[in-house]
Amino acid sequence: MHNFQFLLHGFQVVFTLQNLGATMLGCVLGLIIGAMPGIGSLAGCALLLPLTYKFNPTTAIIMLGGLYYSNMFGGAFSAILLNIPGDTPAIMTALDGYPMATKKKRPGQALLTANFSSFIGGLIGMVILTFTGPALADVGLKFGPVEMTTLLLFAMTSIGWLVGENPTKGLILTLLGMLVASMGMDTLTGSPRYDFGNVYLLGGVPFTPFVIGIVGFSQVILLMEQRNIAPQMVTDKLTLRGSMITKHDAKRLALPAIRGGILGTFIGVLPGAGATAAAIMSYSAQKSFKSEEPLGTGAIEGIAASESANNGAAAGAFAPLLALGIPGSGTGAVLLGGLMLWGLNPGPLLFKNSPDFAWGLIASLFIANILALAVSWGVIPFLIKILSVPTKLLIPAITVVCIVGSYSTSNSMYGVIIMFISGVVGYIMQKFKYSYAPLLLAFVLSPMLESNMRKAFIISRGNLDIFVQKPISLAFVIAIAGIALFPIVRYFLVRAGVMKPKAAKK
């Protein structure tokens, strides 16, 4: 129970007017930055970092921690209301959030679901972080290139659940995603791939503009087709009470949120994975559990799985950062840079040498979680008014948001061009009923898979044995084999009359 004492001490640190104010400021900024597409927590923290040089380090990190954390809340807003993920971990939220807000006409409930799931996911992550922080970081270390390869392969098999009714289309998009992701400099040897002699393409296709284009700008083109149709939501009076979720909704979101929180925390701890990968994996995992409505049509379970996982991961990422000084994500790296500038030495000694700082940060995450929930709840009635804006006004507004968002990833027009091109591709995909989920999943996971697999082969001198020699990776190999072989086994069992044929999916 030592950790609990430390946590209480952490709260003591946080509960000064100055630090509470910093947390609050961080939360509000995080929500705004999160809701703006393109400007994710990475840019937010990087922009704010110079401002904090003059603060005392504890106050500064508390503010940035609050910002990083509440960013995950904010990302869901634009994903649900505009179908443009505010930051990349919210991609999967858009899949169900937007249909729920528009087709099901329950925007308030969709937002609340996202917020509650974020809260639950984050809370789970923080509790796990508090009690097992350093131990958790050690578990993360056990995942070297070999283990990561099999874990990622396992995650890739979940594409099978995401492809929907048409496996051919799903496979095409998966391969397209892998192909696009392989552009740019090879991570291991640094040699250029598919750069077509273009200096911009040397750096590859940037993720954020690509996502904004595929998911968001394609939406703008679709909207242009229906610009003369009056918006459907004008008449509904949107109040806080009107957007409350029912008891039944709460029941539906609870289980996926808890599962997502635990899975997300774990993924967040792993080196090199991150909130986006966590949300994607959790969402695909949800496909194999029971959902009341099919995922992708506005199911509460889908929103809950995605949002809880990305918040869990945000909390989980702090474990290796604080316990070992290892950044689990880009934002983590910026925070780490901040720690060094403030004169703290992140690393295995941080908990011992600067307990005020480490536990103050963890405690501030708890506070940030509650504050972010409260603040975002308060702004819901105002936010959902966006949906009653006439389409013809919405089109230029969203376009501007898309352009600004993709420009700001590298402060150049390159991102904007990528955004427009992928927007057109995304539009064509939607017209021909291709779902973008497998594409994005392959785009996020395949570079990690490639570099880990190649590292594993360097370690083993090209020997395949290594994947079955290590216990963790052996377990994943068995799981992959199980998933891949199950349909075949079932086919024979059904033929032999041992098993009943599975009812056709909706």
Add this chain to the structure above:
Amino acid sequence: MRKGFMMIALLLAIAVAAPVFAQATFTPSQNIEWIVTSSPGGGSDIYTRIITDIMTKANLINGKTILVNNKTDGGGEVGRLTVSRVAAGKQADHTLLTFNSGDLMPMVANTANRIENFTPIALMAVDKQLLYIGEQSKYKTFADVIAAVKAGKNVVIAGSKGDDVATYKMLIKELGFTETQLAFITNNATSDAITSILGGHVDLVMSKPAAADQYVLAGKLTPILALSNVRFTGNLASAPTLSEVGNYKNVEYPVWRGVVGPKAMSQAAAKYWSGVFKAVSDSDAWKTGYIEKYKLQPFYMDYEQAKDYMTAYQADYLKSIGK
């Protein structure tokens, strides 16, 4: 008459001297744009921001503002290309670019851009690497490592990009091993390499002193080989150089940090900037806040020396990759 003559002579003298004078007294007259080709928070970014901070606080730049611009497109190549192409004039004299050995290598390997397209301004510091073992490593000294490789064992070093790869190649060449015997895993950052040795997935890790510092203090990493001509000091002093380990020459691959401007930058401006960087390099804020803190070695060179150094470095590197 004589007075008139004197007058004319004086005017002539001024007329002749004026351009020289004007050239010699370049001072910044507008905001300075300083381009960094890595993301905020990275090593190059910290280096740049510390210098700008010192310049601003010590008022070395005529009260003008430095705008740091992180241009990361194309792995940094876009930023470098942009700077190399700035046209002569006021803008060219007010544009700076952070330029390190780790920037030069991918630039000349992957693009047609060369150091000749820039005006070198100064070199500021050099960094060197060490090899470390982790708590779970099978080998305790570098002699053990050499023996194991000779016995046919598979030994793996993890490190970062660019400079580390070049140092590794130099090391195996000196040892006479192949890339399969003593393998190297390139990570995106040294922190990733350290992560993999902490988990016991590789045998050795290559790192500069700064990145490994905390882990050495905590006893999680132990230095076993200094990739340098002389031993390091402090808690790294226990690591021998390669010539102490066996009958080999020392392996040292200097990793330098510098600054360049566009090719079109005027000679006067290059001279002026070179002097400003000299002032930074001599300041206490630089010595304690950067060199000591990040465990580098001071290595100031003015614009003329830097030009020779960078050009020679490029020629060596091009030769080593067979270009």
